[in-house]
Amino acid sequence: MGKICDKVHGLKPIIMMVFIQIGYAGMTLLYKLASNDGMSLRILIAYRFLFAAATVLPLALYFDRKSRPKMTWMVMLLAFLSALFGGSMPQNLFAASLVLTSTTFATATLNLIPGITFIIAIFFRLEKLNLKTRGGQAKMLGTLIGIGGAMLLTFYKGLEIKTWSIKLDFKEHMSASQQNQKPYAHILGPILAICSCFSSALSLIFQAKMSELYPCHFSSTALMSIMGALQAGVYAISTERDWTQWKLGWNLRLFAVLYAGVVASGLAIIFLMFCVRMRGPLFVSIFSPLMLVCVAIAGSLFLNEKLHLGSVLGGAIIICGLYMVLWGKKQEITRTSKLTPSINCEEYDQEEPIVPSNVSGIAPNFHPMNEMEQLPSQQVQKDKESIDLDSKV
Numbered sequence: 001m002g003k004i005c006d007k008v009h010g011l012k013p014i015i016m017m018v019f020i021q022i023g024y025a026g027m028t029l030l031y032k033l034a035s036n037d038g039m040s041l042r043i044l045i046a047y048r049f050l051f052a053a054a055t056v057l058p059l060a061l062y063f064d065r066k067s068r069p070k071m072t073w074m075v076m077l078l079a080f081l082s083a084l085f086g087g088s089m090p091q092n093l094f095a096a097s098l099v100l101t102s103t104t105f106a107t108a109t110l111n112l113i114p115g116i117t118f119i120i121a122i123f124f125r126l127e128k129l130n131l132k133t134r135g136g137q138a139k140m141l142g143t144l145i146g147i148g149g150a151m152l153l154t155f156y157k158g159l160e161i162k163t164w165s166i167k168l169d170f171k172e173h174m175s176a177s178q179q180n181q182k183p184y185a186h187i188l189g190p191i192l193a194i195c196s197c198f199s200s201a202l203s204l205i206f207q208a209k210m211s212e213l214y215p216c217h218f219s220s221t222a223l224m225s226i227m228g229a230l231q232a233g234v235y236a237i238s239t240e241r242d243w244t245q246w247k248l249g250w251n252l253r254l255f256a257v258l259y260a261g262v263v264a265s266g267l268a269i270i271f272l273m274f275c276v277r278m279r280g281p282l283f284v285s286i287f288s289p290l291m292l293v294c295v296a297i298a299g300s301l302f303l304n305e306k307l308h309l310g311s312v313l314g315g316a317i318i319i320c321g322l323y324m325v326l327w328g329k330k331q332e333i334t335r336t337s338k339l340t341p342s343i344n345c346e347e348y349d350q351e352e353p354i355v356p357s358n359v360s361g362i363a364p365n366f367h368p369m370n371e372m373e374q375l376p377s378q379q380v381q382k383d384k385e386s387i388d389l390d391s392k393v
Contacts, residue, residue: 013279016271017287025294027264028103030256031095032303039253040245041095042236044260047248049087049229051261056225056269060218068216078210079220083227086203088235091228093196100189103299104307105153107292108315109193112150114285114325115143117201124205135331142324149321153314154190161307163300221269282333285326289319 035041060068098106118139121127130136214220248254275284292315299305 013275013283016275017284018290020268020271020275021287021290022294023263023268024291025107025298027260028098028107028291028295029298029302030252030259031098032103032299034253034256035095035099036303037252039256040236040240040242041099042092042232042240043245044253044257045088045091045095046229046232046236047257048091048260048265049225049232051257052265053222053225053229055262055266056218056222059270060216060222064216064219068219069214072213075210075214075223078206078213079223080227080231081206082203082210083224084203084231085199086207087224087228088231090196090199090203092232092235093192093199097189097192097196100185100192102305102311103303104292104296104305104311104315105189106193107295108153108311108318109150109190109197111288111292111315111318111322112146112194112197113200114322114329115146116197117204118143118325120198120201120205126205130332133332133335135328135335138328138331139325140328142321142326142328144321145324146318146321149314149317149319150190150194151314152310152317154187156310156314158309158311158313161309161312163307217273218269225265282326282330286323288322292319 031041031044034044094106094110097109118127122129128136129140131140210220211217214223248257272284296307296315300307
């Protein structure tokens with residue numbers, strides 16, 4: 001009986017990550033359905049951050065009540081920039097690309113975030129190429145493969161792959177939406193999706209710094225959610241002139257808003273934090289492509305989206321690039337742990353974040369996982385001090 005309990009306990013992170021990716025896939029589906037129903041996605045995103053803040057804020061007040069550091073202007077600025085580049089901006093860019101393309105296409109591009117982050121880290125001198133090591137070579141090659149897959153996904157359509165579909169009432173909205181698409185949607189949509197990935201990758205720089213100055217994950221996530229709600233709200237009010245769009249009835253729009261704020265942004269944060277604590281950020285990142293598979297199946301079933309050979313090949317190449325980048329990062333972590341035996345590999349996994357799916361692959365969500373992937377600097381320092389003390393004794 002004890003062995004069975006141990007096995008079930010060991011499967012908890014896997015089960016939670018599967019449910020998280022399915023939840024993110026459902027969020028992508030609801031984005032598309034709400035757009036086809038005529039709802040402004042700018043308003044949906046503003047509501048999403050508002051409900052996310054309402055969900056996480058009570059958790060922050062309870063769990064971080066004894067360890068919350070002093071709030072400074074620098075922390076406020078980092079929270080604003082993290083919410084801008086990691087929340088409101090990439091979410092609106094992703095939503096715009098989702099309207100112009102398909103759910104499968106937009107989701108596939110999210111797997112480019114690790115490679116793009118690697119490029120940005122090199123540009124800001126936060127990471128070195130290290131082409132003489134296998135890890136550095138794998139990360140560079142994986143990044144190039146991911147970019148090649150994105151280009152194939154964008155410019156090559158290929159044969160149509162016959163899939164099954166379910167006849168639902170909102171299928172008619174889908175047809176009308178596709179008929180009204182602009183002729184340059186197949187170019188503008190991918191550009192917006194890639195810009196969303198660049199914005200999410202850039203936010204990691206600010207989130208990493210914020211995690212050092214304000215190492216309270218619930219509080220920092222709540223603060224970023226509030227900032228994101230203000231930013232997305234101002235943007236929605238400035239661009240959406242139809243005030244009836246803000247009304248929520250007992251319909252699909254209310255369900256999409258609640259699901260986005262409470263499930264995809266609120267509960268997902270809790271599950272992600274548990275998985276990162278138990279298995280590390282690399283384990284979390286491995287599950288990113290599962291969302292693409294779920295979205296592809298759901299899109300063909302419920303949205304009558306057509307799959308083409310170019311989409312399948314491009315998505316598969318991007319996933320191969322993603323895993324190559326993650327493998328290269330793992331090699332570097334293992335190599336670093338051998339050079340510094342006083343700190344074990346698990347601590348390095350926690351200290352050096354592996355770019356997700358984020359909220360994240362990021363998924364089309366408020367990328368909270370990025371700043372949760374780092375242990376509080378104070379706790380790490382305490383661990384190092386205890387290790388030094390043990391060695392002296």
